[in-house]
Amino acid sequence: MPHAPVAKHEPSPWAIEFRGVGRTLPSEDGPKSILTGVSGRLARGRVLTLIGPSGAGKSTLLSLCNLLQTPDMGEVFIWGREVRTWLLAELRRRVGLVMQQPVMLPGTVADNLAVPSRLHGRPQPDGYRLLQQVGLDPSLLQRPAAELSGGQKQRVALARILSNEPDILLVDEGTSGLDRESAEIMERHVRRLVASRSLTVVWVTHDLEQARRMGDETWLMDKGRVVEQGITEAFFEAPQTEIAKRFLRAGLRADRRTLAPGEEDES
Amino acid sequence: MSLWTLSLTLAFVVAAMLVSLWQRLGLEKDMLVATVRATVQLLLIGYILKFVFHVGNLALTAAMVAVMTCVAADNAGRRGRGLAGRFWRPFVAIAATEVLTQGFLLAGHVIPVRPSYIIPISGMIVGNSMVACGLFLNRLRDETQARSAEVWTLLALGANPKQASRAVVKAATKASMIPTIDSAKTMGLVQLPGMMTGQIIAGADPIQAVRYQLLIVFAIMASAAITSIVLGLLTYPRLFNRFWQLLV
Ligand SMILES: Nc1ncnc2c1ncn2[C@@H]1O[C@H](COP(=O)(O)OP(=O)(O)OP(=O)(O)O)[C@@H](O)[C@H]1O
Numbered sequence: 001m002p003h004a005p006v007a008k009h010e011p012s013p014w015a016i017e018f019r020g021v022g023r024t025l026p027s028e029d030g031p032k033s034i035l036t037g038v039s040g041r042l043a044r045g046r047v048l049t050l051i052g053p054s055g056a057g058k059s060t061l062l063s064l065c066n067l068l069q070t071p072d073m074g075e076v077f078i079w080g081r082e083v084r085t086w087l088l089a090e091l092r093r094r095v096g097l098v099m100q101q102p103v104m105l106p107g108t109v110a111d112n113l114a115v116p117s118r119l120h121g122r123p124q125p126d127g128y129r130l131l132q133q134v135g136l137d138p139s140l141l142q143r144p145a146a147e148l149s150g151g152q153k154q155r156v157a158l159a160r161i162l163s164n165e166p167d168i169l170l171v172d173e174g175t176s177g178l179d180r181e182s183a184e185i186m187e188r189h190v191r192r193l194v195a196s197r198s199l200t201v202v203w204v205t206h207d208l209e210q211a212r213r214m215g216d217e218t219w220l221m222d223k224g225r226v227v228e229q230g231i232t233e234a235f236f237e238a239p240q241t242e243i244a245k246r247f248l249r250a251g252l253r254a255d256r257r258t259l260a261p262g263e264e265d266e267s
Numbered sequence: 268m269s270l271w272t273l274s275l276t277l278a279f280v281v282a283a284m285l286v287s288l289w290q291r292l293g294l295e296k297d298m299l300v301a302t303v304r305a306t307v308q309l310l311l312i313g314y315i316l317k318f319v320f321h322v323g324n325l326a327l328t329a330a331m332v333a334v335m336t337c338v339a340a341d342n343a344g345r346r347g348r349g350l351a352g353r354f355w356r357p358f359v360a361i362a363a364t365e366v367l368t369q370g371f372l373l374a375g376h377v378i379p380v381r382p383s384y385i386i387p388i389s390g391m392i393v394g395n396s397m398v399a400c401g402l403f404l405n406r407l408r409d410e411t412q413a414r415s416a417e418v419w420t421l422l423a424l425g426a427n428p429k430q431a432s433r434a435v436v437k438a439a440t441k442a443s444m445i446p447t448i449d450s451a452k453t454m455g456l457v458q459l460p461g462m463m464t465g466q467i468i469a470g471a472d473p474i475q476a477v478r479y480q481l482l483i484v485f486a487i488m489a490s491a492a493i494t495s496i497v498l499g500l501l502t503y504p505r506l507f508n509r510f511w512q513l514l515v
């Protein structure tokens with residue numbers, strides 16, 4: 001796949017860097033802080049798994065990376081440039097976000113896959129291959145996208161983002177609607193892109209085993225703060241903070257139950 | 268019709284006020300105000316039109332059309348719920364509609380260059396354009412809210428405001444033209460349009476009256492289209508902030 005190596009244009013080795021980032025939203029009882037003092041960085045070609053309880057601010061943090069939301073405090077750098085100084089079309093093409101609730105655009109699956117190239121005036125992608133790569137049957141191409149199942153939509157949404165050829169990929173609960181086997185096909189494909197073209201990935205998940213399988217680094221978020229950051233193996237083997245220890249213990253208990261009640265169904 | 272015979276029709280108003288009193292609707296005062304205002308405004312405009320037609324001055328005619336356009340734009344701006352800003356966006360849309368439509372009628376010698384033609388026909392074009400503005404702005408907001416997930420998805424893929432709002436602007440344009448098209452379809456079957464009725468009562472040949480009415484129907488269809496397209500171009504950027512985030 002033709003893909004310009006990004007390293008030579010980019011002065012910074014850091015794909016993403018947060019510096020003291022905060023986000024505040026108005027609510028009935030005064031302004032409510034949903035992100036506070038988030039700092040941290042991620043190098044090119046690395047996979048960051050982002051975990052934490054529901055409402056911790058994971059989705060919000062992702063949406064700051066492609067400026068779908070603006071930080072109220074601090075700065076977010078992508079390839080060393082603050083997001084607010086980027087050309088927006090360029091930023092959002094290169095920082096691909098698969099949202100927590102995948103939204104299909106009107107038309108067929110093939111139409112959906114063609115949208116990014118139409119927006120950016122690039123040649124049409126090979127829909128057949130894009131679907132195959134995320135583990136979907138290419139015969140779905142001519143189906144109306146609205147008729148797909150939730151898990152199929154998630155995979156089409158990933159394929160649609162990949163047709164933009166991003167160099168940073170943000171996936172928000174991308175496999176929550178998938179069986180184990182389909183989830184692993186998706187994981188393997190993303191891992192392949194990381195290996196073959198140094199894709200940088202932020203992967204949000206509630207599945208701790210997956211966070212461990214996928215990640216090079218892991219951040220734990222709680223109540224709008226990043227409470228622990230570390231190399232994935234070290235994080236799961238020897239968590240440093242009390243919060244992380246408790247979170248992992250609770251998570252493991254949930255995993256051991258054969259079928260945990262679907263309490264983490266997203267809003 | 269003499270003023271004396273006209274004043275007999277006040278009996279209708281009196282009857283309505285009696286109903287209001289009897290049923291304790293509390294509308295008598297409003298009715299009185301409405302009656303007085305309608306009478307004064309229409310009599311006044313009648314004398315003004317008589318004067319303008321008599322003078323036959325084109326500059327004066329243009330000034331009247333300009334006043335109409337401003338009043339219509341102000342009214343449409345009030346109904347825009349903030350999307351169109353206060354005044355100038357509806358003004359540009361209505362003025363463009365009037366200039367293009369009326370300009371075509373005059374340039375093609377469809378109607379003579381006379382105040383007695385230009386002013387009433389402008390009134391209909393401008394009035395219709397004003398209604399189309401209000402409809403368009405309402406629909407644009409509703410449509411954008413209903414389809415915001417789709418718009419956000421396009422933005423996340425790197426769409427600029429124009430690309431991201433294309434579908435909702437199109438839907439709003441379509442919705443704001445439908446009433447005009449529908450009323451054209453039933454024209455003459457359900458309602459006899461006011462202008463035609465007026466001409467026929469005033470003694471015009473119904474066939475002539477129908478021809479003028481058709482002219483109006485066609486001009487109004489074009490007006491609705493021009494208004495929504497111009498207004499769409501002027502307002503879609505206001506759905507977004509400078510970071511291409513959806514605001515509504
Ligand atoms: N548009 C909004 N208006 C008000 N509050 C919001 C909005 N979006 C998010 N929040 C609040 O911000 C906090 C963080 O939300 P966010 O979606 O980032 O959490 P999350 O970690 O992704 O949770 P989940 O795991 O359930 O997806 C939550 O408390 C949420 O209620």
Ligand SMILES: [Mg+2]
Pocket residue numbers: 058059060100172
């Ligand atoms: Mg979330």
